[in-house]
Amino acid sequence: EETGEDENFEYGKGDFTEHACRYCGVQNPACVVRCNVPSCRKWFCNSRGNTSGSHIVNHLVRAKHKEVCLHKDSPLGETILECYNCGCRNVFLLGFISAKTESVVVLLCREPCLSVNALKDMNWDLSQWCPLIDDRCFLQWLVKIPSEQEQLRARQISAQQINKVEELWKTNPDASFEDLEKPGVDDEPQPVALKYEDAYQYQNVFAPLVKLEADYDKMMKESQSKDNVTIRWDIGLNKKRIAYFVFPKEDNELRLVPGDELRLRYSGDAAHPAWQSVGHVIKLTAQEEVALELRASQGVPVDVNHGFSVDFVWKSTSFDRMQGAMKTFAVDETSVSGYIYHHLLGHEVEVQVVRNTLPRRFGAPGLPELNASQVFAVKSVLQKPISLIQGPPGTGKTVTSAAIVYHMAKQGQGQVLVCAPSNVAVDQLAEKISATGLKVVRLCAKSREAVSSPVEHLTLHYQVRHLDTSEKSELHKLQQLKDEQGELSSSDEKKYKALKRATEREISQSADVICCTCVGAGDPRLANFRFRQVLIDESTQATEPECLIPLVLGVKQVVLVGDHCQLGPVIMCKKAARAGLAQSLFERLVLLGVKPFRLQVQYRMHPSLSEFPSNSFYEGTLQNGVTINERQSSGIDFPWPVPNRPMFFYVQMGQEEISASGTSYLNRTEAANVEKIVTTFLRSGVVPSQIGVITPYEGQRAYIVNYMARNGALRQQLYKEIEVASVDSFQGREKDFIILSCVRSNEHQGIGFLNDPRRLNVALTRARYGIVVLGNPKVLSKQPLWNSLLTHYKEHECLVEGPLNNLKQSMVQFQKPKKIYN
Amino acid sequence: DDEVQVRQKVVKVDPQEEADFDRELRALMQESLDSRKLEVRARPTLNMMIPMNVFEGSANHHHGRGVEGDSGDETLDEEGGGVKKEVQVKVLVKRGNKQQTKQMFIPRDCSLVQSTKQKEAAELEE
Ligand SMILES: [Zn+2]
Ligand SMILES: [Zn+2]
Ligand SMILES: [Zn+2]
Numbered sequence: 049e050e051t052g053e054d055e056n057f058e059y060g061k062g063d064f065t066e067h068a069c070r071y072c073g074v075q076n077p078a079c080v081v082r083c084n085v086p087s088c089r090k091w092f093c094n095s096r097g098n099t100s101g102s103h104i105v106n107h108l109v110r111a112k113h114k115e116v117c118l119h120k121d122s123p124l125g126e127t128i129l130e131c132y133n134c135g136c137r138n139v140f141l142l143g144f145i146s147a148k149t150e151s152v153v154v155l156l157c158r159e160p161c162l163s164v165n166a167l168k169d170m171n172w173d174l175s176q177w178c179p180l181i182d183d184r185c186f187l188q189w190l191v192k193i194p195s196e197q198e199q200l201r202a203r204q205i206s207a208q209q210i211n212k213v214e215e216l217w218k219t220n221p222d223a224s225f226e227d228l229e230k231p232g233v234d235d236e237p238q239p240v241a242l243k244y245e246d247a248y249q250y251q252n253v254f255a256p257l258v259k260l261e262a263d264y265d266k267m268m269k270e271s272q273s274k275d276n277v278t279i280r281w282d283i284g285l286n287k288k289r290i291a292y293f294v295f296p297k298e299d300n301e302l303r304l305v306p307g308d309e310l311r312l313r314y315s316g317d318a319a320h321p322a323w324q325s326v327g328h329v330i331k332l333t334a335q336e337e338v339a340l341e342l343r344a345s346q347g348v349p350v351d352v353n354h355g356f357s358v359d360f361v362w363k364s365t366s367f368d369r370m371q372g373a374m375k376t377f378a379v380d381e382t383s384v385s386g387y388i389y390h391h392l393l394g395h396e397v398e399v400q401v402v403r404n405t406l407p408r409r410f411g412a413p414g415l416p417e418l419n420a421s422q423v424f425a426v427k428s429v430l431q432k433p434i435s436l437i438q439g440p441p442g443t444g445k446t447v448t449s450a451a452i453v454y455h456m457a458k459q460g461q462g463q464v465l466v467c468a469p470s471n472v473a474v475d476q477l478a479e480k481i482s483a484t485g486l487k488v489v490r491l492c493a494k495s496r497e498a499v500s501s502p503v504e505h506l507t508l509h510y511q512v513r514h515l516d517t518s519e520k521s522e523l524h525k526l527q528q529l530k531d532e533q534g535e536l537s538s539s540d541e542k543k544y545k546a547l548k549r550a551t552e553r554e555i556s557q558s559a560d561v562i563c564c565t566c567v568g569a570g571d572p573r574l575a576n577f578r579f580r581q582v583l584i585d586e587s588t589q590a591t592e593p594e595c596l597i598p599l600v601l602g603v604k605q606v607v608l609v610g611d612h613c614q615l616g617p618v619i620m621c622k623k624a625a626r627a628g629l630a631q632s633l634f635e636r637l638v639l640l641g642v643k644p645f646r647l648q649v650q651y652r653m654h655p656s657l658s659e660f661p662s663n664s665f666y667e668g669t670l671q672n673g674v675t676i677n678e679r680q681s682s683g684i685d686f687p688w689p690v691p692n693r694p695m696f697f698y699v700q701m702g703q704e705e706i707s708a709s710g711t712s713y714l715n716r717t718e719a720a721n722v723e724k725i726v727t728t729f730l731r732s733g734v735v736p737s738q739i740g741v742i743t744p745y746e747g748q749r750a751y752i753v754n755y756m757a758r759n760g761a762l763r764q765q766l767y768k769e770i771e772v773a774s775v776d777s778f779q780g781r782e783k784d785f786i787i788l789s790c791v792r793s794n795e796h797q798g799i800g801f802l803n804d805p806r807r808l809n810v811a812l813t814r815a816r817y818g819i820v821v822l823g824n825p826k827v828l829s830k831q832p833l834w835n836s837l838l839t840h841y842k843e844h845e846c847l848v849e850g851p852l853n854n855l856k857q858s859m860v861q862f863q864k865p866k867k868i869y870n
Numbered sequence: 871d872d873e874v875q876v877r878q879k880v881v882k883v884d885p886q887e888e889a890d891f892d893r894e895l896r897a898l899m900q901e902s903l904d905s906r907k908l909e910v911r912a913r914p915t916l917n918m919m920i921p922m923n924v925f926e927g928s929a930n931h932h933h934g935r936g937v938e939g940d941s942g943d944e945t946l947d948e949e950g951g952g953v954k955k956e957v958q959v960k961v962l963v964k965r966g967n968k969q970q971t972k973q974m975f976i977p978r979d980c981s982l983v984q985s986t987k988q989k990e991a992a993e994l995e996e
Contacts, residue, residue, distance in 0.1 A: 099883060109895050133917055
């Protein structure tokens with residue numbers, strides 16, 4: 049059975065050499081020697097780093113070890129250093145002497161051999177005995193000093209760290225620096241920094257945070273088992289069994305996504321034996337149902353519908369790949385260019401210009417014309433090894449990214465890698481890039497191959513299945529057989545796998561651009577690929593280690609696209625989040641002084657809707673690429689308090705309640721008013737797909753969905769088609785009309801999720817034509833940003849109350865905002 | 871094509887650390903010497919003859935990798951007219967009972983090659 053996609057694949061192990069200096073990682077054979085004490089046998093280099101003695105001398109002194117052996121690829125070959133005369137191996141006694149007349153030298157010990165008078169009578173010159181260890185360093189012509197570049201790229205280790213690790217080796221000879229940094233169970237982890245001495249320190253900081261998040265994720269997901277699940281059975285087009293069922297969730301809990309693995313169990317009854325099977329989520333329906341494609345097709349109890357249990361199957365793949373990328377970053381000098389290496393670590397690097405001939409025009413075929421700020425971004429990015437593009441909502445991030453990728457691909461530096469943390473964003477980019485005429489391969493995780501995608505024709509698995517050449521007919525025959533029978537004989541299976549792998553490789557290699565998620569860039573199918581140019585979209589939603597995965601494949605030029613004024617990566621483990629895992633690489637680079645190119649013209653929102661976000665989040669720089677006329681919803685009769693200003697804050701005084709599950713909130717009056725607003729929109733001719741309802745709480749989300757279905761004045765089906773979701777799941781998308789239900793309404797507690805300015809920014813910038821915000825101004829006005837939003841609405845006479853068909857200006861008093869946010 | 875200019879930070883070695891380390895190093899050296907002196911043992915017999923083949927040119931000797939200077943790039947070629955910064959020496963080592971020579975480059979200013987240089991100078995004067 050094919051369990052994982054990563055069998056026999058060890059992340060980041062590929063380039064690790066055993067002869068790397070155990071202190072600093074330098075691995076040039078001419079610069080390292082091995083400690084020859086049998087219980088030790090560690091390698092060390094001859095650089096001083098930040099200490100007074102070289103690493104090898106440091107080790108010998110600290111560990112009181114005295115013998116060494118040269119590397120087999122060093123000028124003298126694999127040689128244990130010893131006295132030519134007596135065989136003494138104590139390096140603290142050894143030195144070279146030369147012959148009187150010839151250019152011949154030998155190692156001789158100081159005691160006793162050097163003091164033997166008889167030697168003087170021979171051909172040797174004893175007056176110039178040259179000790180092996182001089183100035184706390186091995187003779188540099190025997191064991192070379194690593195170059196400045198090699199030293200800069202190495203782990204920057206201090207004398208204290210050396211003492212600590214030597215101490216640790218006394219009890220655990222295999223201990224690593226990671227062990228040195230390991231926090232105790234109750235310790236707070238070491239927080240992220242702005243700058244790092246080296247990639248090892250970087251790894252020492254991030255590896256424990258990724259581990260914390262992985263452990264938390266595992267614990268969360270494995271505790272998500274649900275019993276008494278009711279199943280509806282179906283068969284897919286590929287003849288595989290599909291189970292449909294409802295998998296309820298709470299705030300802060302995992303959101304199932306296509307590709308997740310679940311185990312379905314039945315404990316058995318008189319007529320059925322106990323049964324279980326693992327499957328992949330292939331879709332989530334609007335009716336909140338999960339569709340699970342089962343791996344097993346035999347013995348499924350399809351005549352039973354009740355009493356099933358569902359468990360989450362946790363996989364460590366994405367976390368393993370992050371850890372692997374950090375390791376590769378540290379030990380493999382070719383993983384990223386020297387410039388990028390030092391830049392990412394926050395070292396001061398002289399500005400570097402990428403010398404490429406610039407195209408005459410910066411747009412690309414198949415894409416809309418670029419505006420001035422987009423052209424400027426494309427042009428600037430092509431000349432820099434590292435650049436950031438900030439794309440506020442609706443400013444054409446994807447088109448700009450696609451244009452950059454187009455020009456990069458035309459520079460002939462090999463294939464371009466294009467990534468984003470989410471599959472949705474990768475699909476969008478792949479589609480746009482493909483429109484320029486470039487050859488695009490969209491690499492999907494194996495577990496997502498059954499998930500439908502808008503760019504299916506670009507996916508690798510689709511292209512493998514549909515490649516139309518005679519050599520491939522063998523593969524197609526086997527594929528057909530496998531589809532029909534469900535399995536192949538073991539020899540056929542072997543042949544099938546080999547053919548498939550070869551075909552995958554061939555197709556991937558012939559592409560101009562490979563598109564995949566950040567985690568997907570660690571797919572074993574890309575293990576032997578190198579990408580000098582990488583673009584990462586939505587990079588502000590990825591953690592640093594996630595962003596590193598596509599970078600360590602040899603990057604020399606990287607473009608990070610995102611918006612640090614919108615939501616960042618989701619970190620479930622509070623400890624890891626507190627330590628800074630939620631800060632993206634993009635943000636850290638901004639803090640390090642890299643100035644992002646900001647796209648300045650927004651094409652989404654009615655100018656009235658963009659005004660507040662522009663002033664509050666983008667220093668007023670956001671310009672409107674759409675006019676009021678273009679965003680006039682003609683023929684739609686909706687009671688906007690100010691015509692030409694399709695927005696209002698609808699004052700709600702209803703109480704918040706704890707949801708039935710006890711872990712979330714809901715607000716009945718707000719839900720009832722959401723239904724009334726939705727109904728008014730629908731009546732005036734708006735179709736359901738144009739409307740989005742945003743609410744930060746799962747309790748309210750479920751309540752609104754239910755309420756509309758039961759109490760909606762119009763056909764039930766219309767309400768079912770309306771998307772009701774969290775702020776987070778609307779990021780990156782838009783709707784013509786947005787209704788935002790804030791829920792929280794109490795005098796004493798906080799406003800929870802709504803406290804994050806970035807979440808408010810996202811919520812306010814999804815609508816193209818109009819927005820209605822429902823909330824309690826008394827509560828919300830305590831927070832400075834909400835206070836200014838309320839003031840903005842009030843000043844424009846858009847703060848209203850009363851029934852929808854008779855809205856009146858509200859005179860509700862705001863509270864003084866608490867002085868400092870954060 | 872990956873030239874990168876990183877502004878070097880000045881490495882400051884903690885003088886206390888340096889002093890501590892120096893003390894430990896000297897102690898280890900002294901201890902090594904003492905242990906040899908105390909070993910009550912006959913003076914070693916000498917086995918230091920330079921094998922004849924060393925004198926007969928060097929064509930067939932073992933060459934360690936890197937003799938051509940893959941790290942010893944400081945060596946200027948003679949045709950180039952520059953002063954050679956390094957001199958080639960043969961290092962005599964024992965593998966079991968067998969003698970081997972390996973070629974290496976040693977900086978010209980190393981005390982080890984002073985005698986060779988003096989000899990060359992003497993020859994020149996003659
Ligand atoms: Zn040792
Ligand atoms: Zn080292
Ligand atoms: Zn000796």
